[in-house]
Amino acid sequence: MFTTEPARLPSRPGGPRREAGDRPPGTAGAAVPAGRTLTDWFRHGLALDGGAEALRVGSTAVDYTRLDAAARALAGTVVAAVPGGRPRRVGLLASRTVTAYAGLLAAQFAGAAVVPLHPGFPADRTARMITAAGLDALIVDERGAAVLPELAGVLDGVPVVGEPGGEPLEQPLPTTPDDIAYILFTSGSTGTPKGVPVLHRNVDAYLRFVHGRYGFHSGDVFSQTFDLTFDLAMFDLFTGWGSGGTVVSVPPTAYASLERFVAEQGITVWFSAPSLVSLLRRRPRGLPAGSMPSLRWSLFCGEPLLAHDAREWGAAAPGSVVENLYGPTELTISCSVHRWDPVTSPSSCVNDVVSIGRLHPGMRALLHEPTEDGDGELCVTGDQMFPGYLDPADDEGRFLEHGGERWYRTGDLVRRLPGDAFAYLGRRDHQVKIHGVRVELAEVEWALRRVEGVKEAVAVAVDGELTAFLLGERRPQAALAEDLAAFLPRALVPRRFVQVEEFPLNANRKIDRKALTARAAAADR
The missing domain is CATH 3.40.50.980 (Rossmann fold)
Known part of the structure; x- marks a missing residue:
């Protein structure tokens, strides 16, 4: 369908590339009427400048x-x-x-x-x-x-x-x-x-919020890291096209030298799963401070963002604002956001996990079955909530009727924070009972990261026993267990510690917990 056309960098077809901070009149921040469809969002970018670069895939550039x-x-x-x-x-x-x-x-x-x-x-x-x-x-x-x-x-x-x-x-x-x-x-x-x-109206409500929050414009160049089967890819495409910017597909080979790729492509808006930060940090040269100066926004979603990852990425992209986005597919891409501040944000972290922040306008929350501590399952309703699963049988147990409204049960456990914000505690299905004690896997992972020599950790439960997969210095299992006992009750110390070179990642570069659980189960056979 397309002939290969080498991407012209750093210029763009139709004129010179604008600087990341430049917002020419008529090409950014224009008021967007409610009720747009995805076609309307793309055609808004087309109307701004049909000759502008819409997409880069490898060496092919398409206006x-x-x-x-x-x-x-x-x-x-x-x-x-x-x-x-x-x-x-x-x-x-x-x-x-x-x-x-x-x-x-x-x-x-x-x-x-x-x-x-x-x-x-x-x-x-x-x-x-x-x-x-x-x-x-x-x-x-x-x-x-x-x-x-x-x-x-x-x-x-x-x-x-x-x-x-x-x-x-x-x-x-x-x-x-x-x-x-x-x-x-x-x-x-x-x-x-x-x-x-x-629905189109769900996505439209979302896009109007994010375009207003971030001020995307036609000079922006957007990373596209997610597979198209993942709803976060819709963010990449329709924030980019809706602003008349350029969407750049990021190939897996780019991560080995990501800083060079970001610079060569002139990327200004980065969006990925947080696991990428750990991947980059483990390279021989790590993630150098100041290595991605072109970025003005650094956004993460899809899994918990750890405080030390937010801090390190912020140092590598000092000109960017780092934000943690949260939301299941059923609530349309993301439904809450926290802006990372290295001074104030750590105090709102729980188990080193960055707060998921406040819900978007038009979205409301309640906690289902709250504990005495105020923790509970996050339920959300509002403009971005989908109408229900394709098979109505799948709706069973996933919605809550309250106050004459229907609320989506996210399955995520949260804690209310001051200012209508939330701390993420983990998944309900990651809350496990070990030797009669109920525990969050996120809490076990937080403790593991505090042990000497452990850089990253993932805990999984199989048949009431914990297995910890670790990145970092190789140490005897007995020594790891002894050190961990300073942070966890003995009953919650994993039965097995498995040293790995890297965690398995899925197509969207999120840690594949199912693969690790299967590996732990296989070891018990």
């Missing part, structure tokens, strides 16, 4: 006009292939290629909800997602096309589009704020994929 044309061409092919010419749900089986990004927009332009699927996932899992979503069409890139034979049984009658083959749409088909923008799948405790349909 807004070309990306819009590619998406309309794919959308036209999808519409022509679907009986009735109006698909409801379009799958996207693709990796982070230019075709994938154009395909995501094409689904929107066709008036459909996009359903991102990962070519690297087990075929059985992907097949279950396709069946649950009820796809009307499927867009694939080269990698997605390669796995189609394994999915033949669930794609009977579903048109598959890899290249444009018909007339492009002159204009995107209309959608409304109450239409579904995307459907993402999460795994429950059983591993069964649960479909999460998110």
Whole structure:
């Protein structure tokens, strides 16, 4: 679909690159009316400057006009292939290629909800997602096309589009704020994929808040680190495109020399999972102070942000503001935020975990089954809350009816802090009973990080016993257990300590706790 066009750095097509702090009139901070769809957000960036660079993937640079044309061409092919010419749900089986990004927009332009699927996932899992979503069409890139034979049984009658083959749409088909923008799948405790349909009005409420908070503008260059099956990728794309900025796909190979990549690409807005900080720190040269001066915003989400990671990243990107974002997919990307301050923030940390801060405007919280200490399960309602799971049976136990309203139960345990903020304590399913004592795994990990020689730690529970996976200096298990007893009751000291070179990470560079739990269980067999 695209010919390879070397990315022109640091200039951008249509004119010279603006400095990160420069906000030219008409290209930043413009008032955004409520009720926009994802198509509207992209086309706002297109209207600012069609010749500006919308996307970089490797050596390929694509401007807004070309990306819009590619998406309309794919959308036209999808519409022509679907009986009735109006698909409801379009799958996207693709990796982070230019075709994938154009395909995501094409689904929107066709008036459909996009359903991102990962070519690297087990075929059985992907097949279950396709069946649950009820796809009307499927867009694939080269990698997605390669796995189609394994999915033949669930794609009977579903048109598959890899290249444009018909007339492009002159204009995107209309959608409304109450239409579904995307459907993402999460795994429950059983591993069964649960479909999460998110409405355009949910995403619009979110985007209006973050654009207003951060003042994104057309001179900004946004990292894109998350797989498209993860809702945090929607932040990367539609904050970037909604401001007329440039979205840069970050390949896994970039992390070895991330500072050089950030500088060469001129990235100003960084967004990733916090595990990246630990990964960079373990390199021979570590994470040098002042090594990423181009960043003006450094945002983290997807897992707990540790205080020492926030502090170290802030030193490496001294011109940026570090923020901790929190929120499950069901509450649309993120629903609360804390701005890190190296002087005041440590006092609000619990177990070295940075506060998740205050909820966004339009969102409200209550604590379910609070303890005497004021801790409880965080329940949230408001503009960003999704309407319910794709399969209504999955709603059971996930919502709370209170005060005539429906609240989403996040499964996260929190503590109220002054100023309507919250401290994150851990997952309800990470609260385990060991030898009759109930404990948060986050508390065990906090204690492990205080032990001499331990740099990072993850604790998992299998059959009522704890296993600790450690990064750092190799020490005898007896010595580790003895030192840990100074911070934890003896009953909570892990039975086994496993030294590892690195923690397994999933596609979004989050620590893969399921893999570590499986490893601990296998060791007991």
